[in-house]
Ligand SMILES: Cc1ncc(C[n+]2csc(CCOP(=O)(O)OP(=O)(O)O)c2C)c(N)n1
């Protein structure tokens with residue numbers, strides 16, 4: 001059989017097809033016109049035209065987070081590539097698999113400050129898992145293969161492929177053969193955990209008197225939710241999830257003690273502080289969890305599963321049992337070995353531990369009773385609680401960044417992984433709407449909500465136009481407190497209420513009119529009594545994008561809030577009470 | 580503590596900047612850095628000396644290992660090893676100083692590799708400490724220029740850093 005000859009542009013399209021990619025997000029420009037022309041002449045890969053390259057990356061990211069597949073982006077050189085940077089950094093911080101194809105000036109013009117030239121390899125270097133610069137047409141298939149392999153295996157992450165324009169010229173045809181598999185001598189992520197370590201971990205676990213399972217984003221990206229849940233159920237231990245781990249263990253399960261960390265649940269933070277064994281599953285002990293690492297969980301021994309050895313002992317110094325490996329495989333091995341270790345010796349201690357945790361829950365738990373006071377305005381917490389009721393807990397919730405994000409993390413109970421989509425690591429305002437587009441493309445019939453604030457939504461609001469073009473029926477829940485609420489909360493708490501640059505002085509747009517101008521439905525809600533009906537009506541419009549502008553009490557703060565430089569248990573639980 | 584980390588990496592464009600970028604990005608310090616291809620032209624060997632406590636050095640080696648271009652590495656300071664640095668140093672040498680500079684170079688087993696009526700250029704190889712000591716002995720007044728290569732090193736005995 002004779003080998004096919006293809007141009008670089010065609011090779012890219014064919015490689016995408018070989019990788020099973022049927023959807024990419026992008027924006028054209030001079031350097032990628034050959035690729036766009038190849039795109040036009042095939043019908044396997046659909047291209048979604050966003051309105052800003054940041055939106056393309058977030059959309060591919062949302063697609064990846066909600067499916068586990070690799071998201072693909074195509075942008076032009078210079079401004080197209082630099083516009084993508086925030087999106088790439090967002091994906092990098094949360095270990096999301098992406099392949100970003102960025103055009104560049106012709107190879108012969110490299111380094112001459114050519115029109116729209118940016119050193120994208122250099123610009124993106126600190127925020128990618130790896131990057132490639134195409135230096136010959138022949139190497140495109142192997143680079144594509146490597147890029148998809150690297151993005152999706154081990155600790156996932158974004159991979160950039162920089163493509164000089166002459167590498168995709170339609171006249172330059174070269175033999176195309178897509179490699180079946182690809183090995184890199186320098187890359188061999190762990191496939192399994194060390195069985196000796198796993199046994200040690202189990203022995204420590206079954207003897208624990210005050211255990212906590214602390215599960216993070218690695219249990220979601222590692223698709224380990226099923227194993228995690230089974231192990232936790234068999235052990236009968238309390239489980240807390242990080243912001244990135246929400247949904248890895250079912251939120252409605254009685255063993256779930258809530259999110260932990262800076263705005264974590266009182267019972268979760270107290271349990272962590274008092275634990276004797278902490279079992280970290282794909283969580284990286286980051287600063288929004290630990291508070292002061294020197295005061296973190298003083299009596300605890302740690303077991304830590306992570307695919308990335310560099311995450312182990314990065315922020316906390318002593319880990320009793322480190323296990324490098326994929327969360328899914330390690331937990332599966334643990335489940336098998338669990339039959340060989342004797343369980344139940346700690347039953348009495350465990351019962352006492354649960355009693356203590358339930359006491360914390362009863363006294364301060366966010367789900368046991370309302371911990372906030374209602375005014376005559378809509379409370380932001382009630383917006384999320386209503387969203388939970390109206391969607392039956394089964395929506396994809398894509399969040400922006402700020403107070404609304406924390407309320408969405410606290411008050412929506414996530415029973416399944418990949419339903420809570422948020423920028424945890426980078427904290428990127430503007431993420432929510434474009435990410436939700438990616439989610440809706442992947443799940444056309446599912447309810448997809450964007451929980452946002454009037455600040456965040458304005459950062460990528462141009463994507464309302466893309467939503468119109470593709471008929472995406474997103475439900476935008478704009479928790480409008482007329483301020484950069486999270487900033488203002490810090491200014492209230494630490495800067496004597498001096499609201500430096502956190503309000504807009506009556507300049508906010510009429511969001512209803514704005515939504516309508518984009519061809520969508522706009523709704524404004526100000527009356528607490530009408531909130532539920534309005535939201536029910538909103539979700540009843542199944543095939544329309546509805547923008548709900550919900551005016552809420554501007555003075556509300558997010559609690560609990562850990563007190564900086566303190567331990568896990570040092571928290572404000574309201575404006576006036578602290579632990 | 581001072582560590583000498585030797586890294587085998589792909590001899591590929593951009594690989595060096597990934598390594599150096601990692602150090603600045605994560606706030607690790609670089610005392611010296613050398614890099615050149617090995618007998619296998621597809622591999623470069625990079626040697627970096629850095630200062631940090633055990634935690635930091637553990638992170639450095641783990642983060643380096645994470646780079647896709649890094650094939651293998653070793654912290655030479657963990658075992659017996661040989662380290663060498665080469666220095667070319669230009670020294671003012673007139674009158675009585677000429678003999679003094681020559682004698683000092685001899686003591687340090689350096690060689691005078693270039694001569695003018697007013698200057699000697701001395702070549703000296705050894706541990707970084709030895710080069711420091713020579714500089715100290717000559718004194719800053721007499722030194723015109725210093726060019727050092729940075730440290731390269733290799734483990735003693737049978738241990739090798741190779742594929
Ligand atoms: C791109 C970006 N710029 C700045 C910040 C800092 N920041 C964090 S939360 C926040 C306020 C967000 O305001 P809004 O979207 O209205 O949410 P709210 O806190 O009011 O619920 C700001 C400015 C950020 N996270 N991202």
Ligand SMILES: [Mg+2]
Nearest residue numbers: 453454483485
């Ligand atoms: Mg706001």
